[in-house]
Every structure is written in structure tokens, then in C-alpha cells.
Amino acid sequence: MTEFLLDYGAFLLKAATIVIAIVVVIGVAAAAGRKGAQDGLEVEHLNQRFRDLAGSLRRALLSKAEQKKDAKEEKRRAKAEDKAGSERHRGFVIHFKGDLKASHVPELAEEVSAILDVATPDDRVILCLENYGGVVHEHGLAASQLVRVRNAGIPLYVCVDKVAASGGYLMACVATKVYAAPFAILGSIGVLAQIPNFNRLLDSHGVNFEQVTAGKYKRTVTMFGKNTDEDRAKLKEELEDVHTLFKNMVAEHRPALDIETVATGEHWYGTRALELKLADELKTSDELLRELAADLDLYEVTYKIKQPLQKRLMANIDSALERLSAGRWQRDLESRLPR
Numbered sequence: 001m002t003e004f005l006l007d008y009g010a011f012l013l014k015a016a017t018i019v020i021a022i023v024v025v026i027g028v029a030a031a032a033g034r035k036g037a038q039d040g041l042e043v044e045h046l047n048q049r050f051r052d053l054a055g056s057l058r059r060a061l062l063s064k065a066e067q068k069k070d071a072k073e074e075k076r077r078a079k080a081e082d083k084a085g086s087e088r089h090r091g092f093v094i095h096f097k098g099d100l101k102a103s104h105v106p107e108l109a110e111e112v113s114a115i116l117d118v119a120t121p122d123d124r125v126i127l128c129l130e131n132y133g134g135v136v137h138e139h140g141l142a143a144s145q146l147v148r149v150r151n152a153g154i155p156l157y158v159c160v161d162k163v164a165a166s167g168g169y170l171m172a173c174v175a176t177k178v179y180a181a182p183f184a185i186l187g188s189i190g191v192l193a194q195i196p197n198f199n200r201l202l203d204s205h206g207v208n209f210e211q212v213t214a215g216k217y218k219r220t221v222t223m224f225g226k227n228t229d230e231d232r233a234k235l236k237e238e239l240e241d242v243h244t245l246f247k248n249m250v251a252e253h254r255p256a257l258d259i260e261t262v263a264t265g266e267h268w269y270g271t272r273a274l275e276l277k278l279a280d281e282l283k284t285s286d287e288l289l290r291e292l293a294a295d296l297d298l299y300e301v302t303y304k305i306k307q308p309l310q311k312r313l314m315a316n317i318d319s320a321l322e323r324l325s326a327g328r329w330q331r332d333l334e335s336r337l338p339r
Contacts, residue, residue, distance in 0.1 A: 046298035098131030102138035110303040133166025190265025
């Protein structure tokens with residue numbers, strides 16, 4: 001027993017040393033990279049960005065005389081568009097890249113609040129979403145921020161270029177219209193709990209685990225104690241309750257789909273997702289924004305929150321762990337592809 005504890009203590013010290021070294025390296029990089037970051041809202045006129053990109057390429061193909069002529073013509077067009085700008089409706093573009101804890105919900109909330117203060121039902125909100133899912137209540141809160149847009153009577157478009165699965169689809173389903181790239185992944189309407197159990201390992205080394213609770217179901221399945229069939233049944237019941245809430249949310253916002261067919265925990269690529277009515281149209285975010293720019297003034301809205309160094313360090317560690325988890329999820333998907 002003593003030998004086991006000594007070995008275990010040495011292992012913990014080695015692990016702690018490695019973690020501290022990683023934290024220091026990441027911390028220095030994070031501090032250098034974000035030194036000038038400030039809280040606040042940033043707004044970019046996307047129509048102007050699109051014009052500048054096109055203009056740069058066009059002028060590169062012209063002679064000097066033609067470039068001067070084109071520059072004058074561009075100024076004239078810009079002036080005319082500025083005059084007509086007040087008559088055009090607007091589109092507000094926001095981005096959400098999810099992680100297991102949906103840690104960017106505070107920024108999303110600020111962006112939605114700012115937009116709702118100025119938008120009208122004639123405007124549009126376009127969310128570019130990439131989210132593999134994660135913790136239920138965090139992603140539920142993210143979806144609730146999008147419900148605020150719908151409740152205000154403003155059309156909400158969600159565009160999925162890569163993935164909106166599980167909690168990610170909980171967010172996407174709120175949309176007035178869901179756009180998906182042909183190979184984007186949608187669905188995974190299910191709930192999962194994975195808990196390792198070390199009881200037999202502890203028992204083999206003569207270590208007893210004691211747990212005292214008040215309330216019959218305060219703790220059911222545990223990592224270190226011996227789990228019973230009753231514990232597992234209770235956890236299963238709780239997961240089924242969450243799954244029902246998930247299905248009800250999807251069914252409420254997308255009544256045309258067959259919820260029992262899609263709520264199996266499976267995921268589908270864009271073309272199949274369209275057939276199942278998980279999406280409304282196959283289109284990338286680039287295609288969508290370029291099309292909307294013909295009729296709307298598009299503004300990209302980004303809220304940035306400056307985090308203290310300690311929080312940035314922990315966020316970077318969490319992000320690294322989540323990338324490992326996402327990588328395993330992606331490898332699992334790839335293993336199912338035909339070779």
C-alpha cells in the first residue's frame with residue numbers, strides 16, 4: 001500500500017511539472033498575442049470589404065490609364081451607394097465557434113443585445129456557426145440567445161460550413177432558415193454521459209472510498225465508488241429527460257421534420273440533412289453573404305472580451321484538451337467513411 005501511494009505521488013508530481021511547464025509556455029504566448037486586446041464591439045461593413053477585394057483584383061488587370069478611369073468610376077459608384085444606403089435594409093453577421101462549454105456565450109449575448117437595439121423586422125441576422133456540441137446547459141443558454149432574435153420578429157439565418165452537431169444543432173434549429181455546405185455535418189440529436197470508474201483499481205490496492213450524501217439521488221453513478229443497477233437506471237432516466245427537452249426544442253422550431261427519425265443521436269452530411277429537413281438549403285456562408293450583399297447592407301458584428309491572464313491560461317489549456325476531444329470525434333467519423 002505504501003509503495004502504491006509513493007508511486008502515485010511521484011506520478012502526480014511529474015504530471016504537475018509537465019502541466020506547469022505547458023501553462024508557462026502558453027501563458028507567455030497568450031500574453032504576447034493579446035496584450036492589446038480591449039473589451040468592446042467591432043463592426044465592419046462587409047459590402048465595402050467585398051468591393052475592395054474585387055477592386056484590387058480588377059485594377060491589377062488594368063493598364064495605368066484604365067486604373068485611373070476605374071478609380072473615378074469606383075468613387076462615383078460608392079457615392080451613389082452611400083446615398084441609397086439609408087433605403088436599404090441591413091444584415092447583421094455574427095460568428096460562433098463552439099467548444100465543449102460554449103465559452104463564447106458572453107460575447108454572443110453582447111452581440112445579440114447590440115443588434116436587437118438597432119435592428120427591425122425588415123433586417124436580417126446571419127449566424128455563421130461551427131459547433132461540435134458539449135455541455136447541455138451551456139449550449140442551451142447559447143440557443144436561448146438566438147431565441148431572443150426570433151422573439152423580436154427578426155429573421156435569423158444560420159449557416160453551417162463544417163459542423164453543427166448535438167448542442168451545435170440545438171443552436172442551429174432555432175433559425176428561420178438553416179443553410180448547410182454539402183459536406184457539413186448536422187444532427188447528433190442525442191445525449192451522452194461517459195464516466196470512468198476506478199473502484200476495482202482502488203479495491204485491489206486496499207483503498208476504501210467513502211461517500212456521504214443527503215438525498216437519495218444526490219449522487220448516483222460515481223467514478224470511485226461501486227455503482228449499482230439502480231444508480232445506472234437513475235442516470236439513464238436523467239439522460240432521457242434531457243433528450244426529451246432536446247427533441248421538444250428541435251420540434252418546436254422545425255415542425256416539418258420527423259423528430260423521431262432524426263433524434264437517434266445520428267449525424268448526417270449536408271445533402272442527406274437537407275432530405276431529412278435538418279437544413280433548408282445547400283449553400284456555403286460565402287455564397288450566402290455574397291448573395292445577400294446585393295440587396296442588404298451587411299455588417300459583421302464582433303464583441304471582444306479581454307480576459308485576465310489566469311483565465312486566458314486556463315482557457316488555452318481547456319482549448320487544447322477540447323481539440324484533442326474534437327480530433328477523436330473527427331477520427332471516429334473518418335473511420336466510418338468508405339475507403
